[in-house]
Amino acid sequence: MSFLSARAMTGGYGATDILHGCAIAVERGEIAVIVGPNGAGKSTAMKAIFGMLRLREGEVRLDGEPITALSPQERVRRGMGFVPQVNNVFASMSVAENLEMGAFIREDDYSETMEQVFSLFPILYEKRAQAAGELSGGQRQQVAVGRALMTRPKLLMLDEPTAGVSPIVMDELFDKIIEIARTGISILMVEQNARQALNIADKGYVLVQGRNRYTDTGEALLADPEVRRTFLGG
Amino acid sequence: MTGAARVLALYAVMAALILLVGLLQSWTVALAILQLSLISAIMSLGANIQWGYAGLFNAGVMGFAALGGVAGVLVAMPPVAGALAAGGLDLGLAILTVLATAALILFLRPRLPDLIRTPATLVLAFLGYLAMRRFLDPASAAIGSATGAQGYMGGLGLPILIAWPVGGLFAAGAAWLVGKVALGLRSDYLAIATLGIAEIILAVLKNENWLTRGVKNVTGIPRPVPDEIVLQQQPWVIDLAARFGSDPVMTAAVVSRLWYAVLFAIVLAILLWLSERALRSPWGRMMRAIRDNRDAAEAMGKDVTRRHLRVFVLGSAVVGIAGAMLVTLDGQFTPASYNPLRYTFLIWVMVIVGGSGNNWGAVLGGFLIWYVWVVAEPIGNWLTAHLAALASPGGWWDSHLRAAAPHFRPLLMGLILLVTLRFAPRGLIPEARGR
Amino acid sequence: MENFLNALVLFTNFVVIPATTYGAQLALGALGVTLIYTVLRFSNFAHGDLMAFGTMLTIMVTWGLQALGIGIAPLPTALLALPVGMIGATALALLTDRWVFAFYRHRRADPVIFVIASVGVMFVYNAITRFFIGVGDQRFEDGARFVIRVPDFRAMTGLREGLALRTSQVLTVVVMALAVAFVFWFLNRTRTGKSMRAYSDNEDLALLSGISPGHVVRVTWVLAACLATLAGVLYGLDKSFNPFVYFQLLLPIFASAIVGGIGQPVGAVVGGFVVAFSEVTLTYAYKGVLTYLLPEGMAPEGLVQLLGTDYKFAVSFVILVIVLLVRPTGIFRGKVV
Ligand SMILES: Nc1ncnc2c1ncn2[C@@H]1O[C@H](COP(=O)(O)OP(=O)(O)OP(=O)(O)O)[C@@H](O)[C@H]1O
């Protein structure tokens, strides 16, 4: 069984369902990528997996155990970390405080983890005393990812980590994400830059209107002419 | 129960409650409750226009009601001899100074460079204030000394009924000023600003003796209804008394109160009719659309702040009218009697309990909560007496409890507000959701 | 020179000292209001009555202690009773949150609904306070009333004008400085304090980080209730206790919080002093001061008072209006949601 497995997720924010039997699975240490048009329900699927949305049907399991009924905080304790698409830093707090808040649930000494985050994102160390709201978009994304890493999650979920980031910084961010995955952390990521994302992905999901349209390895999806034509723009 | 049937049933219960007081206690008491219920209903209607139509929280109802009361004094009291001659000129100049300062500021502001606009405005306003004081202080002193025991200007000596619309105008003017400043910002800034303006209005009314005699009160405001003493001697009243087997004094009291009640009821009916029409008009629909989704309305290019200002002014005007009516009923203007629990927050309980956004609900709330407010006192007495009976009679606890009975009122009102807000947030007669 | 000194003493005695004391009281009140605002996102209309409740408890205990002959002279006995008032106010605030505000928080109700609920709470607090202590004025200051007395000061300096410094005034400023320092330390240095700031900054992300909103909210109420009691007791020692006056303090307190920038603790403190100094300087009659300063024969006839003391609330209001017109975010750029 996969490390994370979400099956037949159906539900939405109100009366109408956004997700219709959507399924996502991620193996240990693997990078999985969700792509799809705007409004397809990618962010909604992420929120559902993280317990920020009540599902009408379906089930989420982490490491074989059902977690569907757990609150987001409890999922954090079980080893999940989430970087939302928007408002993903504490803008009025310093970078160091952001990381500290990321480690809020940890009772042990987390200075080592902070060192690791700083060595992953050296710029954050330089800016550690500055308010996160005063950083550039790319730096802010690094703070957001760094914050989520502070709990030493086993599964890291990223919703469009490269949104609004220049191509160079984007490549850099993808490199960092690969680096994180190498340490054994599973990664589930939503990406608008589908090509680059599928390039580094072990597995890719194409979501359309809340349903799985294609599921395959990143490579295979990139090679599929149908996927290329409809979702990757030729 | 369908909407209309429910409204009817609730109003029937309300009528029965008032009748019950008449039957069990006395008709004059029942009518006194009815009179103040009608006035409360109008105030509640005014607050509902602001809250129910537009979601504006006005924490200064008391101030607008008091301004309406001032209208009663200024319109209906006879002018005091000598006041105008003594202080009229200076008073006129003081008013001119205020107007001139305002005009100057309004004229200069757009023409000044950004950097000095605000400081210059403040300096000008301050100088204008000093100039106004230069005229107002002597005017106030002169009026005080020229009028002896009266000590104030008096009014225009016009019929008191004219004061009702004038009270509305006074309140509308003050509301326009506050709204101009506080609307368009965070929703609770309006609440805080209105809380403040109400305190200031009352401070002015308590201290500017030349205007309202301050804490010395203005009594003997002319009545729109023949005096009870006069009524007692009317042949038709004596006739009526004989027919009901009652004495003329009692009958005159009932007739006089009924007379007031009818006047109030007419005003309420007109305002209710207007409010209902407004609510159902395209304008009312738009206001509720703005209330429910401000962002969407703004995206559609609607100037939300300007529309809120209009609603705020309208609602305050209605409160002002009720304030003038209240002074008419009392026959006196007593600035010290205005307190925010009774004149601001009680009105809020009425609106919330009745049904925010529903005019019929607001009116019912006015009736019901006033009724509860009145009966809360005997209930409080009864409760504390029973509690006190548990303690040793005549002891500290006993006397303390008896003295504490009046505090049962705010407690009950607070609890009613909290319970309604929690368990029936849409009130007794909820707003019709279908547009 | 001596005239100048006399004028200075007069000004200090009637403007600087009272305004500083009052500013400290407002600062404590505004700090509580602003904390509630930043974490729970509403203007708490019951804050004045929470102040009154905490003070009322303190006074009751003070009376009890006085009857038993227990005191800490030269300091006022009320200081000894203060913890009881704080604990009582905290308990009341926590119960209120559990029974009233928590419900709306879970529903993510509009801020104005919280404001209206706080009006209901205000009624109830008001009734409770009045039930125990009535509606009259209460004085409960005891201990050494003066640090410096007017005659002593005159004898010391040989000046015509005297200066008095009351124990309660010194106490107010000292306690306020300690309390503010503690709150700032708490917010910026402790894990719980930081989690409060995080929650206020970004509620959703705070939840994702495992910060428990219930805990944050409880801590906020504890702080607000203790600050409210402190402010109330210090105000009562300095002037006198009256439930209705405490309700009326809402306006200057809100004005202080908004002037400083609502949601900004530093702003609340600065705002408290801005409002207090404006109020006292504008309502003070300068006749005496000017008589010393101006050449003989030019002494003013009138009181030279810009505004009667009865209009002191107008000052808060005007400050409020100026801030709303000129810079709605306040001095320290608070939140304007
Ligand atoms: N908080 C919300 N409340 C109600 N509806 C929502 C909410 N968030 C999203 N939706 C709706 O759910 C649908 C899916 O939105 P979602 O954010 O999941 O899309 P997405 O695939 O992440 O798109 P994007 O690529 O633009 O981020 C959309 O139709 C959107 O309008």
Ligand SMILES: [Mg+2]
């Ligand atoms: Mg999305």
